Amino acid sequence: MTTRDTADLGEFQFLSGESIPSLEVAYETYGEFTGDNAVLVCHALTGSPHVARRPDAGGDTAGQARAWWGDVVGPGKAIDTTEYYVVCANTPGSCYGTTGPASENPETGEPYGTDFPPVTVGDWTRSQRQLLDELGVGRLHAVVGGSVGGMNVLDWLRRYPDDVDRAAAVATAARLDPQCLALDTVARRAITSDPNWNGGHYYGGPEPEDGLARARQIGHIMYLSKPSMARKFGRRSAGRETVREEPPDPAAAFFPYREVESYLDYQADKFTDRFDANSYLYMTRAMDDFDLSAGYESDADALAAFEGELLLVSFTGDWHFTVEQAEALAEACREADVDIAHHVVESDHGHDAFLVEPEKVGPPLDELLEDGLAGRTITDTAPEPDIKPEESFAPVHTSLFSE
Structure with a gap:
């Protein structure tokens, strides 16, 4: 049942x-x-x-x-x-x-x-x-x-x-x-610094997806260990078939798009489709406060x-x-x-x-x-x-x- x-x-x-x-x-x-x-x-x-x-x-x-x-x-x-x-x-x-x-x-x-x-x-x-x-x-x-x-x-x-x-x-x-408190602080700042956050009243308009994406990427780094990241990604390039939507800076085209970057970008994209930025603020605040x-x-x-x-x-x-x-x-x-x-x-x-x-x-x-x-x-x-x-x-x- x-x-x-x-x-x-x-x-x-x-x-x-x-x-x-x-x-x-x-x-x-x-x-x-x-x-x-x-x-x-x-x-x-x-x-x-x-x-x-x-x-x-x-x-x-x-x-x-x-x-x-x-x-x-x-x-x-x-x-x-x-x-x-x-x-x-x-x-x-x-x-x-x-x-x-x-x-x-x-x-x-x-x-x-x-x-x-x-x-x-x-x-x-x-x-x-x-x-x-x-x-x-x-x-x-x-x-x-x-x-x-x-x-x-x-x-x-x-x-x-x-x-x-x-x-x-x-x-x-x-x-x-304190280290985890600090990382959660940076994650929340990523959301509240997004121009679309609008003081948390963004519903019905553009959402702070970039800020939420950065916050989630910080979270994923916190959840993995050095050995697991070395095993999963190393310093490997993501390959020519993997193309980022847009380079984050002009020099990026000269350097390899690494597997660890690709993973973080993929996880961020998935997360912004399913979670609310304000909820991320509220949930991390509750955890930090405990x-x-x-x-x-x-x-x-x-x-x-x-x-x-x-x-x-x-x-x-x-x-x-x-x-x-x-x-x-x-x-x-x-x-x-x-x-x-x-x-x-x-x-x-x-x-x-x-x-x-x-x-x-x-x-x-x-x-x-x-x-x-x-x-x-x-x-x-x-x-x-x-x-x-x-x-x-x-x-x-x-x-x-x-x-």
Whole structure:
């Protein structure tokens, strides 16, 4: 059983204090609800509620919006939709069906644009809780998410600790580091410096596609690792048959159009066809703002009320959300007496690993949902005494999950 629908949650007050008359949340469900088998999946920055493949989804847009975790969620997959009732909801501020900057303001009849209230990860969590109430779902068997979706998971544990039995936060951290904050700042400046941005009120006219394209290219560089870029592109020319639409500068015709340039241009073109520039501003702001310890004395204090089990999954090649950041979060959980396992995957794919290596992501999630942290193959990489921190993150290979 699958459903694709929109729920009207009525008037919604954001944590900023501002309200909108009606918040509509687009969501998809997979499987049948039996009362104690609900799994909420939280999407990443530019993802959508379309987390798994559907027989009626042939016309969906490309990229993460199209079954973005289709090899992890589905019948017989790690998050098995024949066993679990899976819910994935588009977050407020995005542009895949949930109310956001591109939506019509009922009070003016025009798109909100940047009159839309500021959005936080906490607003995502609160809207998900209200949606689940509408669906008749109380306590969750599990909440799972990657990247900023993993931050969404952590916010569930501090905001609704009694509503979650098990949780998995994949390729995430308790907060962004200054380098990532800086890169997100440059990406947003690329959008707001586009002459077509018009203060965010560009709907009905030319859109800031160039600015959004540059922002997405910065994002793609953040998601890849040096080894993965060297392997995929090297310094190779894209070839004579690959022609850029127009040279970026007069001297460009003299130099080769490299594969890495071609890749970034292609990804930017695809992205501007499917995503809204204002939504990119709002979503990155929400991610940048998230700090697990905000309002608490520490990360441990923020998680102290959670009595379920938490699995952290990190990737050795991910410099966006590092293994060290995940281990710091795991240590905060140990301090708070939260049942925790930190599973480190050896990968050189960078941050994209949680999307492009389902064979490494799926097994630990499957085991968590089935057996919890008592499962004998999940490895907690807590540092041993007398081991330096940089030596304590022993990679865990997929083979360890075979019987």
